[in-house]
Amino acid sequence: MIPGFGLALGITFAWLGIIVLIPLGSLFIKAATLSWADYVHTITSPRVLASLRLSFGASLLAAMVNMVFGSIVAWVLVRYSFPGRRLVDALIDIPFALPTAVAGIALTALFAPNGWIGEQLAKLDIQVAYTPTGIVIALIFIGLPFVVRTVQPVLIDLDAEIEEASATLGATRLQTIVRVIIPALLPALLTGFALAFARASGEYGSVIFIAGNLPMVSEIAPLLIVTRLQEFAYAEATAIATIMLIISFVLLLAINLLQRWAEKRGQK
Amino acid sequence: MNRGHLIAGLALLAGTTAQAQSIMLLNVSYDPTRELYTQYNKAFGAHWEKTTGQKITFQQSHGGSGGQARAVIDGLEADVVTLALAYDVDAIAAKGLIATDWINRLPQNSAPYTSTILFLVRKGNPKKVKDWDDLVRKDVKVITPNPKTSGGARWNYLAAWAYGLKKFNGDEAKTAAFVGDILKNVPVLDSGARGSTMTFAERGIGDVLLAWENEAFLAFDEFGKDKFEIVAPSLSILAEPNVAVVDKNVDKKGSRKVAEEYLKYLYSDEAQDIIGKNHYRPRDPKAAAKYKASFANVTLITIDDVFGGWQKAQKIHFAEGGTFDKIYKPGN
Numbered sequence: 001m002i003p004g005f006g007l008a009l010g011i012t013f014a015w016l017g018i019i020v021l022i023p024l025g026s027l028f029i030k031a032a033t034l035s036w037a038d039y040v041h042t043i044t045s046p047r048v049l050a051s052l053r054l055s056f057g058a059s060l061l062a063a064m065v066n067m068v069f070g071s072i073v074a075w076v077l078v079r080y081s082f083p084g085r086r087l088v089d090a091l092i093d094i095p096f097a098l099p100t101a102v103a104g105i106a107l108t109a110l111f112a113p114n115g116w117i118g119e120q121l122a123k124l125d126i127q128v129a130y131t132p133t134g135i136v137i138a139l140i141f142i143g144l145p146f147v148v149r150t151v152q153p154v155l156i157d158l159d160a161e162i163e164e165a166s167a168t169l170g171a172t173r174l175q176t177i178v179r180v181i182i183p184a185l186l187p188a189l190l191t192g193f194a195l196a197f198a199r200a201s202g203e204y205g206s207v208i209f210i211a212g213n214l215p216m217v218s219e220i221a222p223l224l225i226v227t228r229l230q231e232f233a234y235a236e237a238t239a240i241a242t243i244m245l246i247i248s249f250v251l252l253l254a255i256n257l258l259q260r261w262a263e264k265r266g267q268k
Numbered sequence: 269m270n271r272g273h274l275i276a277g278l279a280l281l282a283g284t285t286a287q288a289q290s291i292m293l294l295n296v297s298y299d300p301t302r303e304l305y306t307q308y309n310k311a312f313g314a315h316w317e318k319t320t321g322q323k324i325t326f327q328q329s330h331g332g333s334g335g336q337a338r339a340v341i342d343g344l345e346a347d348v349v350t351l352a353l354a355y356d357v358d359a360i361a362a363k364g365l366i367a368t369d370w371i372n373r374l375p376q377n378s379a380p381y382t383s384t385i386l387f388l389v390r391k392g393n394p395k396k397v398k399d400w401d402d403l404v405r406k407d408v409k410v411i412t413p414n415p416k417t418s419g420g421a422r423w424n425y426l427a428a429w430a431y432g433l434k435k436f437n438g439d440e441a442k443t444a445a446f447v448g449d450i451l452k453n454v455p456v457l458d459s460g461a462r463g464s465t466m467t468f469a470e471r472g473i474g475d476v477l478l479a480w481e482n483e484a485f486l487a488f489d490e491f492g493k494d495k496f497e498i499v500a501p502s503l504s505i506l507a508e509p510n511v512a513v514v515d516k517n518v519d520k521k522g523s524r525k526v527a528e529e530y531l532k533y534l535y536s537d538e539a540q541d542i543i544g545k546n547h548y549r550p551r552d553p554k555a556a557a558k559y560k561a562s563f564a565n566v567t568l569i570t571i572d573d574v575f576g577g578w579q580k581a582q583k584i585h586f587a588e589g590g591t592f593d594k595i596y597k598p599g600n
Contacts, residue, residue: 047596114472130456130473213414213457215596226459230334230417232341232359233588 024245031238042239047215048224055221056247058132059200062139063147067193070147071185077148078155092148095141100205107138108210130212135220138206143196150192151185158184186262194255201248290323291526296346298333298419298509299460300483304546305350311542312533316526324526332460333419340365340514347518347527350511352419355578357512370512379508380534381548385420385427386564387499388468388477388484395475399501400431403476404449411474412454413464415586419509420461422586424478427505429585430574434503448595469496480507481564482547500564505571 031039042048077089095103111118111129118129128134158181166176182189204222212218221244228237295305309326316324329336329344333352337359340346351357354371357378361368371378389397395408403410413421428450432443456473458464461483468477469491476499479487484498511531518524533539540552544559575581585591 047593108471112471112473129471208459212455213459214454215457227414227416230332230338231586231588232338236588 027238027241027245030235031242034235034239038235039239042236043243047219048221048240048243050216051219051221051224052243052247054132054135054219055201055244056251058135058139058220059197059203062136062143062200063193063197065136065140066143066147066196067189070144070192070196071151071189073144074148074151074155078152079160092145094145095143096145100142100203101209103141104138104206104209107134107141107206111137111210129210130218132211132218134210134212135207135218138210139200139203142203142206143200146195146199147189147192150195151188154185154188183262183265187259190255190259190262194252194259197255198248198252201244290325291523292325292327292521293348293523293526293530294327294329294344294346295348295350295530296329296336296340296344297350298336298352299330299462300420300480300486301350301509302328302330303486304482304543304548307542307546308534308539311538312530315533315536315538316529322526332413332417334359334417335459345517345521346514347521347523348511348513348531350509352507352509353422353578354508354510355422355582356419357510358578360512360514365514365516366512367515371510373513374511374531375535376551377508378510378512378531380511380531380539380551381509381543382551383481383507383509383548384504384564384566384568385423385478385507386481386484386504386566387501388479388487388496389475389499391495391497393497393499397476397499400428400450400503401435403428403453404446406453408453408476409455409474410450410453410476410478411456411458411464411468412451412478413460414457415592417459418461418464420480420483421464421478422581423480423505423507425585425592426571426575426581427478427501427503429591430505430569431501431503433574444591444594447591451595481549485547485562498564500566502567504566504568505574506568508571 034042073092077085077092108129109115111121111134113119113122113127113129115129118127121128128137162180162184163176166180167173171179202222204220204226207220208223211220211223213223221240225237225240225244228234228240295309297305305328309324309328313324313326316322329339329346331339333356337349337351337356340349340360341363349357349360349366354377357366357370360366361370367373374380387397389395395405396402397408402408412424415421415425425447428447429443432446433440436442436446456464456467458467461480464477465479465483465487467473469487477484477487484496487496488498511534513524513527513531515524518527534543535551537552537554540550540555541558544550544555544562547562549563550556550559571578571581575584583590
């Protein structure tokens with residue numbers, strides 16, 4: 001065994017315990033103050049189910065859009081040299097740094113029927129702000145850097161010569177992309193997807209401004225948790241939080257397994 | 269909420285370094301009272317310094333009334349709370365932080381000013397909204413915050429309910445359907461009154477804003493009188509925003525004397541004038557007469573008469589599974 005294993009493992013567990021496990025554990029303990037019947041009743045009420053469907057559905061959709069367009073952005077930033085590239089590269093990180101409420105208010109101002117973009121869309125009879133579409137837009141905004149920043153370093157390592165070799169061996173461009181580039185990128189793409197998805201499903205600040213927050217229509221699960229807290233119903237709030245955690249955990253685990261599989265396949 | 273905790277932290281920090289001559293007072297209030305208490309603090313600070321020689325450093329915290337009450341319960345060290353409705357003060361009292369008889373400690377239900385709910389419409393009233401009946405029309409979009417999180421929205425909801433009861437001669441089922449139809453015309457539910465004002469005034473959403481009287485006038489001052497009009501419905505509700513000293517906190521901090529005087533002085537001539545100037549309805553007849561012209565002439569019902577008090581109204585309408593939740597049941 002490599003020396004220092006015991007110490008490193010000890011620090012790891014202590015650190016994870018303080019930062020992650022104890023707060024999450026206290027969540028479950030608080031939720032446990034509800035009886036099993038009350039717990040089930042809380043998490044299966046139509047409003048909670050609708051909000052969970054919305055939160056996870058919109059997050060998946062936003063993460064998928066980010067996976068496609070984020071990888072194109074990463075591709076352009078790595079493979080092409082153009083004036084202002086460094087500036088564009090720096091812009092990518094803005095959604096990381098911007099307070100989410102600011103992002104939410106800015107997006108709402110843009111997409112509201114009297115905003116710059118909303119005005120044009122209104123002419124086509126499309127409404128974005130105060131609908132679930134608005135939620136997806138906000139989630140795409142905050143999730144973009146996760147995909148770009150995970151795909152970028154892998155692309156840098158991926159030699160352009162491999163593509164050239166593929167071409168000289170007679171592959172078409174499409175074949176090169178599908179059989180050579182995507183398999184090499186897949187693990188990174190999935191990581192970016194998972195990060196963007198995880199971030200989006202818990203997102204609160206940017207969404208509540210643009211969502212409209214109508215129960216059963218545009219009310220996200222984190223908002224429902226906050227609402228329950230304001231009604232002094234702590235246990236019900238934590239019950240919704242635990243079910244969100246469980247769903248997130250299962251989905252992230254599935255993505256992890258998929259990623260493992262993709263890595264193995266890539267090594268063959 | 270974080271801001272509230274931050275303020276408490278800063279207050280604590282400043283409190284330990286400040287000299288004995290200076291005291292710290294944290295007023296935890298609801299959403300639209302920012303302007304009122306900024307002006308009142310100045311007046312009270314001068315009054316207190318004149319009588320005792322002590323300087324006061326004021327801290328204000330504003331947000332949805334329910335959330336503010338929860339912050340105090342969770343440990344925000346408010347000396348006084350000035351919230352949108354009695355239920356939220358009761359919630360703090362139920363946790364033992366305020367004596368349960370708080371409402372009788374100051375005159376007029378511990379509400380030094382009152383307000384009501386009015387309609388704010390766009391200039392020229394293009395949708396011809398005159399009364400609550402117009403809010404159920406299919407072509408009218410209504411803006412109100414979420415009654416689960418906003419005190420003002422609860423007053424809105426109950427005012428609509430009271431109108432329905434009168435219209436349908438006390439028929440609860442018809443009234444519920446009527447209020448449900450109004451809420452179906454709501455395209456955005458913000459969490460607080462100020463958020464709804466922004467949605468209506470800045471984003472241009474909706475035809476009618478159900479608003480606190482003072483908030484409607486504030487929209488006038490902020491965005492110009494050429495943009496909006498105030499419509500007074502035939503009937504509305506007398507809103508009594510209550511104030512209370514947070515006993516446990518002031519005893520711990522030793523600030524009881526100044527906190528009590530802070531609330532008592534709200535009933536003084538000077539304060540009542542500031543209250544009227546900020547479009548809240550003064551209790552003092554003199555100030556009320558002075559600002560009479562600036563208030564809408566509306567028939568006002570009270571929560572005690574029509575709903576049997578806040579505890580009952582809360583349980584029937586806003587608690588989990590109450591009439592508000594039923595409106596949003598699928599298939600409704």
